[in-house]
Amino acid sequence: xxxxxxxxxxxxxxxxxxxxxxxxxxxxxxxxxxxxxxxxxxxxxxxxxxxxxxxxxxxxxxxxxxxxxxxxxxxxxxxxxxxxxxxxxxxxxxxxxxxxxxxxxxxxxxxxxxxxxxxxxxxxxxxxxxxxxxxxxxxxxxxxxxxxxxxxxxxxxxxxxxxxxxxxxxxxxx
Amino acid sequence: xxxxxxxxxxxxxxxxxxxxxxxxxxxxxxxxxxxxxxxxxxxxxxxxxxxxxxxxxxxxxxxxxxxxxxxxxxxxxxxxxxxxxxxxxxxxxxxxxxxxxxxx
Numbered sequence: 345x346x347x348x349x350x351x352x353x354x355x356x357x358x359x360x361x362x363x364x365x366x367x368x369x370x371x372x373x374x375x376x377x378x379x380x381x382x383x384x385x386x387x388x389x390x391x392x393x394x395x396x397x398x399x400x401x402x403x404x405x406x407x408x409x410x411x412x413x414x415x416x417x418x419x420x421x422x423x424x425x426x427x428x429x430x431x432x433x434x435x436x437x438x439x440x441x442x443x444x445x446x447x448x449x450x451x452x453x454x455x456x457x458x459x460x461x462x463x464x465x466x467x468x469x470x471x472x473x474x475x476x477x478x479x480x481x482x483x484x485x486x487x488x489x490x491x492x493x494x495x496x497x498x499x500x501x502x503x504x505x506x507x508x509x510x511x512x513x514x515x516x517x518x
Numbered sequence: 519x520x521x522x523x524x525x526x527x528x529x530x531x532x533x534x535x536x537x538x539x540x541x542x543x544x545x546x547x548x549x550x551x552x553x554x555x556x557x558x559x560x561x562x563x564x565x566x567x568x569x570x571x572x573x574x575x576x577x578x579x580x581x582x583x584x585x586x587x588x589x590x591x592x593x594x595x596x597x598x599x600x601x602x603x604x605x606x607x608x609x610x611x612x613x614x615x616x617x618x619x620x621x622x
Contacts, residue, residue, distance in 0.1 A: 345522050345571070352519035359529045366536040366556060375546055382552050385533075389559045392526070396570040401562075401584055408588050413555065413595050420548050420599040424606040427613070433543045434615050440542030448535030455527045460572060462523050467577035469569065474581050482582050489589045496593035500600035 345462055346395070354395050362388030375421055375431045383414045400471045526567035534560035547602045547612040551595060558591045 346355075365388060368381030386409040393402035421429070433440075478486055537556025544550050562584045569580025602612050609617060 345520050347520045349519050352521050355521040366533055392563055393566055396566045398566045408592055416599055420602050423603050424612055427606055427611050431549055432545050434545045437543040440539050444535045444539035448531055451531035455524050460523050462571050463573050473578045477578050477582050492593050496597050500596045503600035503604045
């Protein structure tokens with residue numbers, strides 16, 4: 345329970361921003377606009393992180409999601425120039441909507457049903473503690489994450505550099 | 519006025535449902551990926567809300583898990599977008615309805 349008018353106003357404002365922006369991702373017809381709405385969702389989530397006293401995660405959210413992932417998506421869109429910019433739905437839109445509403449209803453019913461045991465005071469959630477845990481208890485997953493990132497980096501480079509295109513480029517040079 | 523854990527979880531589940539709908543229904547592969555990112559963000563919000571508000575032995579564990587989710591999301595999005603560019607080069611489209619074969 346977070347007491348006070350300020351946090352409550354921030355919560356409702358951020359909720360409206362995040363959910364309306366997520367609705368914008370669904371509704372906008374242009375794929376570019378959908379990515380910009382997605383950036384707005386990422387900023388809203390970063391605001392929620394600040395509200396929940398996760399300041400490091402809020403910064404990481406802005407830097408990684410807004411700075412890297414959203415820009416990567418814009419790159420993917422401009423690198424596929426003849427593909428459709430249309431953000432339309434497939435034939436599975438109605439079944440997808442039914443599944444999404446069912447999942448939302450199930451989750452909301454569960455949330456309302458469970459007696460959540462909450463703490464009154466703010467727990468210790470500083471950056472120093474996060475760093476200690478990351479390099480102490482979870483040092484093995486931390487190292488594995490670096491292996492995963494290297495593999496993903498090499499894999500992405502290998503996928504984008506197709507041999508056919510390299511051959512065409514060398515022929516153009518001649 | 520006050521905000522409780524249920525409020526955050528409700529926002530998180532609504533965001534998850536929107537992401538699920540986007541991932542299931544959009545035609546463009548990049549848009550499908552956006553739905554996956556929305557779902558990951560929704561789960562991150564739930565994890566951070568639990569870390570701050572729920573009674574747990576080690577609250578910072580939730581934050582550590584969010585760090586790993588963000589890392590894996592970044593790796594996943596890089597590979598997935600490289601796949602999208604690769605598929606586009608081979609077929610001239612990234613419409614998930616049109617891409618039904620693994621071979622050329």
